[in-house]
Amino acid sequence: MTARTLYEVQQHILQLKKETGVCILAHSYQSPEILEIADITGDSYRLSAMAGKTDAARLLLCGVRFMAETAKLLNPQKQIYEANPNAGCPMAEQFSPEEILEKKHALGDCAVVAYVNTSAALKAVSDVCVTSSSAVEIVRNMPQQEILFIPDCNLGAYVQQQCPEKKLHFLKGGCPYHGAVTVAEGQAAKAAHPEALMLVHPECNPAISAMADYVGATSGIMQFAKQSDAKEFIIGTEISIVMHLALECPKKRFYPITSRLICPDMRVTTLMDIERVLEQIAAGSAEELLLPDALMAPARHCLDEMLRLGG
Ligand code: SF4
Numbered sequence: 001m002t003a004r005t006l007y008e009v010q011q012h013i014l015q016l017k018k019e020t021g022v023c024i025l026a027h028s029y030q031s032p033e034i035l036e037i038a039d040i041t042g043d044s045y046r047l048s049a050m051a052g053k054t055d056a057a058r059l060l061l062c063g064v065r066f067m068a069e070t071a072k073l074l075n076p077q078k079q080i081y082e083a084n085p086n087a088g089c090p091m092a093e094q095f096s097p098e099e100i101l102e103k104k105h106a107l108g109d110c111a112v113v114a115y116v117n118t119s120a121a122l123k124a125v126s127d128v129c130v131t132s133s134s135a136v137e138i139v140r141n142m143p144q145q146e147i148l149f150i151p152d153c154n155l156g157a158y159v160q161q162q163c164p165e166k167k168l169h170f171l172k173g174g175c176p177y178h179g180a181v182t183v184a185e186g187q188a189a190k191a192a193h194p195e196a197l198m199l200v201h202p203e204c205n206p207a208i209s210a211m212a213d214y215v216g217a218t219s220g221i222m223q224f225a226k227q228s229d230a231k232e233f234i235i236g237t238e239i240s241i242v243m244h245l246a247l248e249c250p251k252k253r254f255y256p257i258t259s260r261l262i263c264p265d266m267r268v269t270t271l272m273d274i275e276r277v278l279e280q281i282a283a284g285s286a287e288e289l290l291l292p293d294a295l296m297a298p299a300r301h302c303l304d305e306m307l308r309l310g311g
Pocket of ligand 1: 089117175263264
């Protein structure tokens with residue numbers, strides 16, 4: 001049997017997409033060959049917002065589990081499939097709902113704000129969801145003064161800095177990859193590229209955000225780099241964004257803040273996974289992502305509150 005090229009697999013996927021009517025949504029951290037065959041690309045917020053806007057009744061998510069869960073919560077009538085069910089986000093499942101409720105009660109039943117990078121089970125015990133780009137506005141608009149912000153204490157610290165009128169409480173959670181970037185790595189990147197602007201995701205340590213010229217979500221970082229007149233940028237988010245920006249802006253230079261900022265879960269999905277799930281959908285044997293009925297209403301409420309308060 002002769003080996004197939006990635007191009008041939010892509011062509012087969014495009015044909016299967018047509019036959020099944022499936023819309024493919026891929027997170028910006030996915031590989032270029034996946035982004036090429038996707039119908040919708042973007043960060044987690046854009047994917048969930050766009051999932052509701054497409055007419056397709058069947059959606060295939062290439063990213064990590066909480067993104068597929070969020071798509072299901074926002075589109076309960078649609079059939080949602082994960083390209084690779086082994087792709088999870090360690091931060092999204094860092095705490096159990098029981099731990100959150102225990103902390104909430106210990107804090108006098110304060111409001112719970114959940115970053116969108118959380119499991120449906122954690123959203124179900126939270127009052128409102130936020131994205132990294134909407135967190136400051138939503139926390140500001142909340143009537144409560146005392147807030148338990150889960151799970152990312154780095155993003156939480158950034159929000160606290162922007163909203164000094166609120167009192168935020170945290171558990172020791174966060175992204176194991178963004179949170180592991182060190183000040184020494186930030187300084188070394190600046191010393192190596194003194195003309196470059198530093199663009200950083202707020203999941204990084206606050207000391208890294210303090211060194212940055214811009215702090216924002218992945219979509220914000222990409223937009224800033226594309227619109228800026230500057231020619232060089234140090235990128236403080238997942239390393240795949242360095243390559244995507246370099247492809248999109250050939251006249252600009254992009255450098256990773258550290259070559260260690262790699263999310264292994266975002267790497268597990270392959271073109272062949274997508275092809276396999278599409279074949280299963282065509283054959284009627286694919287496993288749809290379903291959430292327990294008891295979670296659907298409270299977790300959906302948390303997302304609806306995000307939209308109401310400014311998400
Ligand atoms: S980069 Fe961090 S927050 Fe994003 S999916 Fe990977 S582990 Fe989760």
